[in-house]
Amino acid sequence: MKSKFYSHILYAILLTTVCITSCDKSIEFSEQLTPLNPTNLDPDAATWSMVLMTSPDQIAVPAPTDVTSDAYKAELASIKDAQSKLTKSQQQTIDYWSGGGVLRWNQIFRGLVARYNLPPAPKADGTYPAPDAENPFADPMFPFANPPYAARAYSYVTATIYDALKAGWHYKYLYNRPSPSKVDDAIQALAPESDLPAYPSEAAVMSGAAAEMLKLLFPASLEEITRMAADQRNAALWSGKASSSDISAGLALGKAVAALFIARARTDGMGAAGGNKAIWEALKLNASSRGDEPWVSLETPPRPPMLPLFNKVLPWKMTYDQIVAIRPPAPPLRGSAEMDAECAEVKYYTDNLTRERLSIVHKWADGAGTYSPPGHWNDIAAEHIRDAGFSEVRAARAFALLNMTMHNAAVACWDTKYFYFNARPTQLVPAIKTGTGIPNFPAYVSGHSTFSASAAEFLSYLFPAHSGDFEAMASEASMSRLYGGIHYRKDCEGGLVLGKDVGKHIVETFAKLDGAD
Amino acid sequence: MSASVCGQTLTDGLMMPKKNLCTGFMYTHDQWTEYWEGELKRDNGNVGKVTTQSLMWVGNYGITNRVNIIAMLPYIKTKASMGTLHGMEGVQDLSLGVKYNFFHKKFEKSAFNTFAVLNFSTPLSDYTPDFFPLSIGTQTTNITYRLTTYFKIEKGWFVNASGGYTWRSNTTLDRPSYFNGNEFFISDEVKMPNVFDLFVSLGYIKNGLQVELNYMQQNTLGGGDIRRQDMPFVSNRMNSIKVGALVMYYLPKPKHLALRASTAFTVDGRNMGQTTTLMGGALYTIQFQKNQ
Numbered sequence: 001m002k003s004k005f006y007s008h009i010l011y012a013i014l015l016t017t018v019c020i021t022s023c024d025k026s027i028e029f030s031e032q033l034t035p036l037n038p039t040n041l042d043p044d045a046a047t048w049s050m051v052l053m054t055s056p057d058q059i060a061v062p063a064p065t066d067v068t069s070d071a072y073k074a075e076l077a078s079i080k081d082a083q084s085k086l087t088k089s090q091q092q093t094i095d096y097w098s099g100g101g102v103l104r105w106n107q108i109f110r111g112l113v114a115r116y117n118l119p120p121a122p123k124a125d126g127t128y129p130a131p132d133a134e135n136p137f138a139d140p141m142f143p144f145a146n147p148p149y150a151a152r153a154y155s156y157v158t159a160t161i162y163d164a165l166k167a168g169w170h171y172k173y174l175y176n177r178p179s180p181s182k183v184d185d186a187i188q189a190l191a192p193e194s195d196l197p198a199y200p201s202e203a204a205v206m207s208g209a210a211a212e213m214l215k216l217l218f219p220a221s222l223e224e225i226t227r228m229a230a231d232q233r234n235a236a237l238w239s240g241k242a243s244s245s246d247i248s249a250g251l252a253l254g255k256a257v258a259a260l261f262i263a264r265a266r267t268d269g270m271g272a273a274g275g276n277k278a279i280w281e282a283l284k285l286n287a288s289s290r291g292d293e294p295w296v297s298l299e300t301p302p303r304p305p306m307l308p309l310f311n312k313v314l315p316w317k318m319t320y321d322q323i324v325a326i327r328p329p330a331p332p333l334r335g336s337a338e339m340d341a342e343c344a345e346v347k348y349y350t351d352n353l354t355r356e357r358l359s360i361v362h363k364w365a366d367g368a369g370t371y372s373p374p375g376h377w378n379d380i381a382a383e384h385i386r387d388a389g390f391s392e393v394r395a396a397r398a399f400a401l402l403n404m405t406m407h408n409a410a411v412a413c414w415d416t417k418y419f420y421f422n423a424r425p426t427q428l429v430p431a432i433k434t435g436t437g438i439p440n441f442p443a444y445v446s447g448h449s450t451f452s453a454s455a456a457e458f459l460s461y462l463f464p465a466h467s468g469d470f471e472a473m474a475s476e477a478s479m480s481r482l483y484g485g486i487h488y489r490k491d492c493e494g495g496l497v498l499g500k501d502v503g504k505h506i507v508e509t510f511a512k513l514d515g516a517d
Numbered sequence: 518m519s520a521s522v523c524g525q526t527l528t529d530g531l532m533m534p535k536k537n538l539c540t541g542f543m544y545t546h547d548q549w550t551e552y553w554e555g556e557l558k559r560d561n562g563n564v565g566k567v568t569t570q571s572l573m574w575v576g577n578y579g580i581t582n583r584v585n586i587i588a589m590l591p592y593i594k595t596k597a598s599m600g601t602l603h604g605m606e607g608v609q610d611l612s613l614g615v616k617y618n619f620f621h622k623k624f625e626k627s628a629f630n631t632f633a634v635l636n637f638s639t640p641l642s643d644y645t646p647d648f649f650p651l652s653i654g655t656q657t658t659n660i661t662y663r664l665t666t667y668f669k670i671e672k673g674w675f676v677n678a679s680g681g682y683t684w685r686s687n688t689t690l691d692r693p694s695y696f697n698g699n700e701f702f703i704s705d706e707v708k709m710p711n712v713f714d715l716f717v718s719l720g721y722i723k724n725g726l727q728v729e730l731n732y733m734q735q736n737t738l739g740g741g742d743i744r745r746q747d748m749p750f751v752s753n754r755m756n757s758i759k760v761g762a763l764v765m766y767y768l769p770k771p772k773h774l775a776l777r778a779s780t781a782f783t784v785d786g787r788n789m790g791q792t793t794t795l796m797g798g799a800l801y802t803i804q805f806q807k808n809q
Binding site for chain 1: 562563599600601602603604643644647648686687690691692693694695696700701702704705707709744746747750
């Protein structure tokens with residue numbers, strides 16, 4: 001008996017020792033990308049409606065040299081040389097980018113938003129410093145990628161990639177230069193080979209478009225962004241997909257298209273969206289003159305409201321007047337029986353914060369240090385886009401239109417929030433303790449609900465077979481804010497309606513008419 | 518070793534005799550207002566004073582005079598005095614350990630003992646690890662290897678030193694991605710660094726009285742720092758150095774009942790609160806067999 005006991009202990013020690021030395025704790029990403037090999041190359045993509053460019057040939061791309069020229073042969077020789085000395089890490093770079101450039105940039109982008117989604121710390125005097133684009137490495141770092149900032153950023157980067165790729169497609173099928181691995185049998189295709197013409201390289205177009213936009217939006221991550229962009233171009237070269245002239249033409253095109261979008265971004269109203277003290281006071285007065293309790297920050301020390309003039313930031317394919325036209329009706333006033341009932345319901349949920357509901361709150365919280373609610377919907381969309389096997393340009397369309405929709409949702413939601421400027425549940429009932437942090441802006445309508453419904457509306461158009469899933473997710477995301485004590489039911493329901501309206505606008509007036517279906 | 522001594526922790530140098538069970542409850546009150554955000558010490562008006570209370574059942578059973586089984590199960594409740602965040606509470610982790618007195622040498626007036634401890638702990642409830650500083654734990658399964666030396670000097674004085682290495686399983690969040698302070702992950706699984714700890718105590722134990730001063734150090738072997746103004750994260754590099762004192766008194770009557778009180782104060786830390794801890798408890802010894 002005794003010896004058996006000791007042998008059990010010995011066995012446990014051995015087992016756990018093995019675990020210490022060999023149990024693998026490394027984390028595998030749940031969003032795995034397999035080599036992209038689209039069945040439909042979308043040769044007509046250049047005819048699809050542009051987002052910002054006036055035409056696919058707005059930026060000129062000169063004709064390439066002939067594949068029989070000495071210059072091109074020298075390019076092929078250098079690819080052969082590179083392939084003959086390919087290292088393991090270079091092979092990994094090829095494998096990484098063969099999962100699809102559009103999807104990869106989306107993953108990288110979500111990581112950047114999560115890294116920069118951090119509010120500035122208060123100064124000793126209780127005020128908050130503003131992040132400064134001219135000094136991005138300082139404390140506070142620039143930017144604070146909060147939900148509106150993130151929504152706008154996602155839309156700019158994805159729309160730039162989309163327009164740039166359509167322009168790229170135009171020249172690809174205009175010049176019809178095959179890929180190096182098709183021209184020369186001695187060059188291996190180390191990533192899936194297709195009949196997509198190589199000039200200009202789509203990988204280089206993307207790398208230029210994505211990197212230029214990301215450097216504008218996340219200047220302190222210049223080094224990482226530049227390295228990823230160079231990797232993408234190198235992967236195209238080493239894999240036999242593109243020659244150096246395919247790549248340089250693509251890079252120049254991508255950068256030139258980015259310059260058009262950067263010019264728009266500099267004048268789209270974002271610079272003034274933070275407002276100033278006079279504006280913050282006027283918002284209070286607005287709410288109290290309606291007979292409501294004006295919003296106050298629940299942070300200590302109180303923080304100025306987040307981007308109160310974001311409603312004036314330019315929407316995509318929609319006008320400010322169209323945004324105002326769908327603004328939801330006023331929320332119930334403080335002290336009304338209706339508002340008392342709303343508060344009581346929130347109090348009920350926070351007093352009964354079950355584990356099941358808390359997990360829903362945390363699943364959708366998407367607060368500080370995360371990729372934000374628009375990022376969550378990019379996450380949801382990415383697996384559908386991957387599974388659909390879209391060409392790069394069609395994947396770019398999906399992300400661009402999704403993020404343009406969510407940018408518009410942010411504008412519309414912020415318009416409503418600051419028009420009514422009403423209090424969060426905890427401001428009216430301090431005993432309401434929340435299951436996640438309370439965002440620093442007014443309650444009505446819920447941002448999560450607006451973003452989610454707008455995204456679900458667009459994704460349902462794109463993947464109609466999954467529309468039920470998208471709607472269920474949007475509804476869960478919306479209710480998570482009530483469960484967590486962040487929002488009244490009215491905020492959630494109003495946000496869902498507003499988001500759906502915004503989503504419908506892009507679907508009906510742009511997506512269905514752009515020639516891609 | 519006196520039969521009335523109630524060994525009850527994984528780090529001490531005391532053993533329960535064969536077929537004796539020492540069991541009871543400990544109440545712990547722990548609070549902090551200042552914490553280390555990485556290495557920057559600060560307070561935060563959005564949490565104010567964070568209080569953690571726990572009620573823990575402990576049991577230590579002597580399988581033989583040399584082999585003890587120690588079990589613990591706490592119920593924990595957290596609360597922030599300011600801000601809006603909801604406190605958490607629940608049954609935390611069941612801990613089960615085997616303590617083996619593998620070396621024992623008696624001198625004329627002193628004694629030297631060494632112990633090996635293998636401890637296993639695992640969550641008994643589905644509490645969230647994703648709500649620090651108010652989460653009640655890390656929701657990990659842990660295995661600790663510990664070596665303890667206990668030197669009993671003359672006239673009841675003793676010195677005890679114990680070092681432990683804890684392997685921690687990864688933990689799972691309710692969300693599909695996260696940023697750990699350094700890197701972004703598209704996964705709900707978080708890699709958890711292992712932990713090293715050191716415990717040294719110096720004290721007196723005689724005639725039913727045990728008093729000691731102690732030093733406790735915990736170093737997380739990896740993990741990121743809390744960034745400026747960020748929330749803490751479950752896999753942060755949580756380090757601390759605490760000093761404390763303990764008194765345990767075996768009542769003359771009722772026999773076999775001991776009262777225990779201790780305190781500890783965090784003198785240095787990283788990604789943790791500067792805690793002040795008070796603990797009180799009562800332990801009762803049941804003899805299933807008369808001690809030889």
